[in-house]
Amino acid sequence: MRIQHRLIALAKIITGGLALAFIVVLIWPQIIKTRPRVVIREARPERGRAKGPISYAYAVKRAANAVVNINTAKVVLLRPQPFSRQPFFEPFSGREPSATKKRLETSLGSGVIITKSGFILTNYHVIKGADAIRVFLKDGRGTTAKVVGVDPSTDLAVLKIHLPHLTPITWGHARDIQVGDVVLAIGDPFGIGQTVTMGIVSATGRDELGLSSIENFIQTDAAINPGNSGGALVNTDGNLVGINTAIYTHSGGFQGIGFAIPVNLARHVFNQIVKYGHVIEGWIGVAGQTLTPSLTQTLKLPKSTRGVLVVGVYQKSPAAAAGLKPGDIIAAINGRPLLNANTALLTIADTEPGVTLTLGVVRHGRRLTLPVRVAARPPMKLVSTHP
Numbered sequence: 058m059r060i061q062h063r064l065i066a067l068a069k070i071i072t073g074g075l076a077l078a079f080i081v082v083l084i085w086p087q088i089i090k091t092r093p094r095v096v097i098r099e100a101r102p103e104r105g106r107a108k109g110p111i112s113y114a115y116a117v118k119r120a121a122n123a124v125v126n127i128n129t130a131k132v133v134l135l136r137p138q139p140f141s142r143q144p145f146f147e148p149f150s151g152r153e154p155s156a157t158k159k160r161l162e163t164s165l166g167s168g169v170i171i172t173k174s175g176f177i178l179t180n181y182h183v184i185k186g187a188d189a190i191r192v193f194l195k196d197g198r199g200t201t202a203k204v205v206g207v208d209p210s211t212d213l214a215v216l217k218i219h220l221p222h223l224t225p226i227t228w229g230h231a232r233d234i235q236v237g238d239v240v241l242a243i244g245d246p247f248g249i250g251q252t253v254t255m256g257i258v259s260a261t262g263r264d265e266l267g268l269s270s271i272e273n274f275i276q277t278d279a280a281i282n283p284g285n286s287g288g289a290l291v292n293t294d295g296n297l298v299g300i301n302t303a304i305y306t307h308s309g310g311f312q313g314i315g316f317a318i319p320v321n322l323a324r325h326v327f328n329q330i331v332k333y334g335h336v337i338e339g340w341i342g343v344a345g346q347t348l349t350p351s352l353t354q355t356l357k358l359p360k361s362t363r364g365v366l367v368v369g370v371y372q373k374s375p376a377a378a379a380g381l382k383p384g385d386i387i388a389a390i391n392g393r394p395l396l397n398a399n400t401a402l403l404t405i406a407d408t409e410p411g412v413t414l415t416l417g418v419v420r421h422g423r424r425l426t427l428p429v430r431v432a433a434r435p436p437m438k439l440v441s442t443h444p
Contacts, residue, residue: 116241117253119295122195123226124288126245127166127179127202127216129187167244167288168192168216169297170225171327177216178327179287180302181207184214192218195251206330210338210406210434211322212302215330226289229296231321234258234275242279242301242315244288254280259314273403274316275299281315290317299323339408340434342374343367343381347397362419364388365398379429381418388424389417405431 166183170176177192184190184204193199202216238258246252256279277290281301290299299317329336345365346352353362367385370376381387387395391414395401408414410433418425 113239113241113253113255113293116291116293116295117243120226120241120243120289120291120297121251121253122224123170124195124243124245124251125168125170125177126193126248126251127168127183127287128163128191128193129166129184130163130189131186165245165248165284166286167284167301169287169289169300170223172225173223175218175220175223176205176327176331177202177218178300178323179214179216180300181209181212181214183287184216190216192216194220194223206334206336208326208330208336210336211318211326213300213318213323213326213330215327226291226297227295228324229292229294229298229320231298231319233292234261234298234319236260239293240277240279240298241291241293242277242281242285242288242317243291244281244285244301246280246282246284248284256280256315261319273319273322273399274302275319277315277317278313279315281317285315297323336434337410338406338434339410339412339431340374341376341379341381341405341414341429341431342371343376343387344369344371345387345398345401347399348386358386362386362388364395364419365401375429375432379416379427381416381427381429382420384420386419387416388419391415392417406434 164183166179168177168179168183171178184207190202190204191199192202198220200218200220202218205215205217207214236258240256240258242254242256244252256277258275259278260276262273275290275298277299279290281288281304285301286303288301289297290301292298298320300320300323301315301317303316304314326336329338344367346368348358348362348364348366350360352366353360356366365387367376367381367383367387369383370381387401389395390401390404393404405414408431410431413428413430416427416429418427
């Protein structure tokens with residue numbers, strides 16, 4: 058009975074408390090403050106946006122061992138001064154008339170190891186005219202290199218070294234290169250040691266820069282300085298996307314505009330040189346110039362005229378056999394209009410020898426159709442300046 062009385066008493070106390078609380082809230086509702094619900098949501102990247110890494114160490118680690126320093130040396134003949142052999146000046150010189158002297162010139166560049174067997178890809182201008190070439194690896198090893206073949210039209214060359222335990226680069230894909238992509242330039246600027254710089258792809262398909270015959274450059278603001286030529290331009294995975302080639306500068310130093318040969322062109326040239334010793338590409342034997350508005354006005358052509366002005370035709374070439382003449386305007390190839398000389402050059406170079414192209418030509422206001430059978434471009438041989 059006592060327990061029952063206690064439970065009844067406890068129930069009365071609870072009921073009274075609830076009633077009192079209800080009356081207080083009814084009279085003073087402000088004593089209850091509603092707190093806002095806090096919802097924490099994880100930030101997610103917008104669709105189509107890639108979240109950039111904090112560090113690019115992984116990419117550098119994958120690619121750095123494949124980038125080498127290239128030292129070249131060549132002997133240059135120094136001719137005597139024009140008046141040094143004149144008898145009148147001999148008494149004042151105090152010595153016998155000077156003879157031809159020799160001087161050793163050295164230069165620096167970079168290269169990329171492509172295979173474990175020792176094939177290296179670099180720029181042609183890095184090794185042009187060299188009498189001796191030495192390659193130095195990131196691990197400190199050094200050795201002499203032999204020229205396998207060169208392609209001045211694309212400013213590329215292939216070297217061969219014989220060392221064990223080489224780390225080749227991994228090829229990237231040209232289709233993955235987009236404006237805005239982060240890229241890293243790896244090379245040996247100024248000979249101070251391997252250096253990595255970072256930037257983005259500023260543009261693709263740059264041409265008519267006067268750097269080489271066949272131009273289709275990647276433009277980047279990753280710092281490229283003297284000595285970087287021939288080095289690797291890699292993406293954030295450490296894959297090769299270009300061969301660093303040139304900079305746009307007024308002072309000789311980097312000013313934010315660098316150019317690299319895209320990986321698809323570099324790979325094509327490399328494979329051709331390794332297989333044949335030179336590049337086999339389509340050729341018709343014509344020299345052309347983009348028809349600009351000022352040139353159109355000078356030649357008194359209709360303003361709407363577009364194409365490539367033929368400024369020269371090689372003798373006994375496919376173009377000569379087809380009847381192409383200097384002064385002709387190539388307006389189209391296989392029905393596709395031409396906007397500049399570089400497009401024409403790339404189209405012909407990409408055509409397999411033996412294939413016939415149809416040229417749409419304008420001659421003295423008349424439109425002609427000339428079939429041209431493409432030949433293989435004559436191989437370009439590396440000639441040393443050493444006598």
